[in-house]
Amino acid sequence: MDQADFYTGIVAELYGPLKSFSQDPEPYAAFIQQAGTPALELGCGDGDPLLDLRRRGLDVDGVDSSADMLERLRLRAGEEGVRVTVFHQRMESLNLPRRYGAIFLAGPTFTLLPDDATALAALHGIHAHLADRGAALVPLFVPVPTPAEQIGRVRTVVAPDGAELRVSVIAEQRYEAARTQTTLLRYERHHGSDSTVEDRPWTMHWYTRGQFEKLAATAGLVVTAVTDPGGKPASADAAGVLHFRLQAL
């Protein structure tokens, strides 16, 4: 299975109920207000923070590679009476009718692109879809290995229809040289005598600051700032999620 199709089927179904936190919309609202509209969220999934930003009246479109996640987003938008335009595309082969003042990912979704070549194609797509003087915001982090004691531990929630939903880490492999970590996740849904169990590999691919700056430059983009999610400049050795601001060279 392609990484871009990870959030489909049982994973999309369990995503909402198993979600432990939603992205804070504030940093993205502030970014859009600074960089300008229209704005575009890449990897918008089932609608966080896109729906919140639309409720604030911001002109924001969405893109996601999973039709199942977009179906959930449209359902939520309908229930909340929010109008939203979303496109079923991969961010590494973007082809949209508009140009954007602000293009962003909410949280480190960019690390789901499995290698440098795919990431470079996504950066070229971002460049091509930026309006004059537009800016992009790419949150990145270096994932930590899953602690040994958490492997095999099952997290359970009950769905609105009474089904028991479970997720657990089965195994993990980390390749420092390739900057990738693949976690084998087991997703389960049990309802009466019906049971579905599926194992899915989930890959993350990361960058040092210098590696990301070089990749961005190859796509004609320059990193103009690196901050923490609150917008404060990040020191060279800062850990956790960092927000990379980009503009056309």
Ligand SMILES: C[S@@+](CC[C@H](N)C(=O)[O-])C[C@H]1O[C@@H](n2cnc3c(N)ncnc32)[C@H](O)[C@@H]1O
């Ligand atoms: C971790 S979810 C985040 C969704 C949402 N922003 C949130 O915070 O709830 C990542 C989303 O990125 C999408 N995605 C993964 N790879 C993608 C790609 N190559 N192109 C576009 N979307 C992608 C997935 O389908 C998924 O909906």
